[in-house]
Amino acid sequence: MPDHDPSRDGEGGARGDSGTERDLERGKGLDSDGFIAREGSLGRVGAPFAPLVDDARQRVADTYGPRLHSVYLYGSVPRGTARPGRSDLDLLIALHPEGPIPGHDSTVPAEPSDADRAAAHALGAALDASYDVIDGAGILLYTAGRLLSGRERFDLGWFVACLCTPLDGEDLAARLPRYRPDSLLARETNGSLELRLPRWRRQNAAAGDPAERARLSRAYARHLVRTAFTLVMPRWGGWTSDLERSAEIFARYYPQRGDQLRAAAAVARVPVTDPAVLQEYADDLGPWLAAEYTRLHGRKSWPES
Structure with missing residues (x-):
């Protein structure tokens, strides 16, 4: 071609x-x-998905407890375009770091641990198994520090500020700039x-x-x-x-x-x-x-x- x-x-x-x-x-x-205007809102979540979203909020809080900074929806569910039984549930979870990490470069935000990621995988699988209204559940997991870092300002930061809908916790978008296309x-x-x-x-x-x-x-x-x-x-x-x-x-x-x-x-x-x-x-x-x-x-x- x-x-x-x-x-x-x-x-x-x-x-x-x-x-x-x-x-x-x-x-x-x-x-x-x-x-760029933030796409999606909780008001656009379709009625078939509302119980799932409420349950997801609670399960995330139960899974990470005080480590949880905030959780967001993204994708078709908060945009109001999800199709029951065909669409998946997409979540982004921001964690507080566990604390100072020996030998860790403080200029680079710490990443979630292997145990954190295993918990996210198990959570996604459990949500998928519990609700026929979705065909899979995906979870992105980061520390709040990484999402706010300078190197992520126009990548993950933009993603949170423009494509993610706050579900629980402090909205990181308030600490990020606005973005032009x-x-x-x-x-x-x-x-x-x-x-x-x-x-x-x-x-x-x-x-x-x-x-x-x-x-x-x-x-x-x-x-x-x-x-x-x-x-x-x-x-x-x-x-x-x-x-x-x-x-x-x-x-x-x-x-x-x-x-x-x-x-x-x-x-x-x-x-x-x-x-x-x-x-x-x-x-x-x-x-x-x-x-x-x-x-x-x-x-x-x-x-x-």
């Missing part, structure tokens, strides 16, 4: 009629001052795709089980569509978490890759087991997207290891 010609930025268009164009321009997720945010959120690709290739080579290939296809597709959107986010001038809309916005600026992104958005919703799709993501779309990202926004200041 021919790659994007940089000299033609902005000349292509997403497929569809003028109605599609109007849909892409409607609701850019910004407040009146041009900052600019190149700095693009770089620091998704500017390390190239470092993931070798791992994807190793995982592809080892993925003999169809269920594992399906899991990988969904994870890769989600990451690629979100990265493709943030590639063009500063030019579009807004924020969305909707993957189909993200693909259409991307296609406006890179029509040569538009169908590929639309297909990836479909895989993010309904995963596939075809090894050729995994290879396409790791060896074609992924490398192209990583190179274009670096060209436009540079590399992430603190890339994941």
Whole structure:
């Protein structure tokens, strides 16, 4: 597939009629001052999910006790788009550190312990087993210090401030800045795709089980569509978490890759087991997207290891 010609930025268009164009321009997720508005709220949680959310709040508090700083919902449940029996529950938990760690560099916030992470895994499994309304539960676990640290200001900090809905405890967003959909945010959120690709290739080579290939296809597709959107986010001038809309916005600026992104958005919703799709993501779309990202926004200041 021919790659994007940089000299033609902005000349292509997403497929569809003028109605599609109007849909892409409607609701850019910004407040009146041009900052990204926090998406989601407890008021948007659908009635089928309300008992689950209340139980999750209590179980998190019981699990971590005084170590708990705060807990947040993110994803489709607080956005009000979750589908009973199809969507998962996503939680982010912030912990107080256990205390001074001998030999620990105080400039780098301490991480949760292995026991903390095991407890989170068990909690997610228990919630999933207890409620048919969800198809899985995922928990992100960090210390509050890391979420507030300078190196995470435009990555995890932005994630908490803009994409997470407070469920219990002090809202860390009050101690974080507001964020614009600019190149700095693009770089620091998704500017390390190239470092993931070798791992994807190793995982592809080892993925003999169809269920594992399906899991990988969904994870890769989600990451690629979100990265493709943030590639063009500063030019579009807004924020969305909707993957189909993200693909259409991307296609406006890179029509040569538009169908590929639309297909990836479909895989993010309904995963596939075809090894050729995994290879396409790791060896074609992924490398192209990583190179274009670096060209436009540079590399992430603190890339994941």
